[in-house]
Amino acid sequence: MTDYWNHNVAHHARIVRAMPPNCRSALDVGCGDGLLAQKLATRANWVVALDASADMAEQARRRTAELDVEVVEADFLAAVRDGVLPRHSFGFVTSVAVLHHLDPEAALQAMASLLEPGGRLAVAGLAMSRSAVDWLIAAAQLPIVQTIRLAHGGKSGPDGMPMNFDDIPSWAQSKRTALDTLPGARWHRTLQLRYMIEWTAPGAERRAGQRRASVPVERT
Ligand SMILES: C[S@@+](CC[C@H](N)C(=O)[O-])C[C@H]1O[C@@H](n2cnc3c(N)ncnc32)[C@H](O)[C@@H]1O
Numbered sequence: 001m002t003d004y005w006n007h008n009v010a011h012h013a014r015i016v017r018a019m020p021p022n023c024r025s026a027l028d029v030g031c032g033d034g035l036l037a038q039k040l041a042t043r044a045n046w047v048v049a050l051d052a053s054a055d056m057a058e059q060a061r062r063r064t065a066e067l068d069v070e071v072v073e074a075d076f077l078a079a080v081r082d083g084v085l086p087r088h089s090f091g092f093v094t095s096v097a098v099l100h101h102l103d104p105e106a107a108l109q110a111m112a113s114l115l116e117p118g119g120r121l122a123v124a125g126l127a128m129s130r131s132a133v134d135w136l137i138a139a140a141q142l143p144i145v146q147t148i149r150l151a152h153g154g155k156s157g158p159d160g161m162p163m164n165f166d167d168i169p170s171w172a173q174s175k176r177t178a179l180d181t182l183p184g185a186r187w188h189r190t191l192q193l194r195y196m197i198e199w200t201a202p203g204a205e206r207r208a209g210q211r212r213a214s215v216p217v218e219r220t
Pocket of ligand 1: 008009029030031032033050051052053056074075076077095096097098101102161162163164
């Protein structure tokens with residue numbers, strides 16, 4: 001299923017493993033070309049893949065055309081504010097390399113608000129080294145990072161992917177944001193210059209038999 005590899009794709013297996021068992025509905029925020037949504041669809045009954053870029057949403061639609069995946073072209077925070085994404089309706093919410101495109105606190109709060117009780121959040125994000133300790137850790141990781149990259153034949157990805165290298169937080173900032181915004185969250189560095197945030201929404205056991213949410217956007 002993985003037709004290319006890069007430092008975002010390297011997190012997909014871990015993210016799929018973080019999905020709750022019997023997951024009915026999953027959301028990928030900033031889905032890009034839909035590769036992760038395609039994988040989530042193997043474990044969830046229904047997946048929403050959202051991206052603000054018309055080009056990315058179109059690529060995601062093409063990739064997931066045969067799957068139970070609904071692609072939404074929208075700004076994430078606007079979609080939550082306007083109720084396009086219903087609150088408390090997803091068993092799993094994920095996002096890879098997107099948080100630095102958004103207001104990170106608002107985005108984490110919005111993602112958390114979409115989870116049903118006991119639902120899980122798994123976010124992979126970018127951070128930058130800004131302290132001596134950060135640089136030492138990065139230097140120690142470098143040979144492993146390069147070896148993994150070579151083993152995959154180098155990095156590649158879809159054409160036209162929107163990037164933002166201006167607002168990448170430091171490791172310390174990203175950790176503080178995660179732990180302040182989502183009390184009880186787990187934050188840790190990964191090998192590919194990314195961090196992972198994992199969090200479980202408080203509340204009762206996920207209710208069996210709950211109807212899936214519906215998003216008022218037509219598939220094309
Ligand atoms: C670096 S790419 C990562 C894409 C994909 N998650 C991956 O791992 O390959 C960031 C993605 O976030 C999307 N994005 C940026 N701002 C957004 C917003 N406000 N709402 C929804 N998506 C957004 C971009 O269009 C882009 O596809």
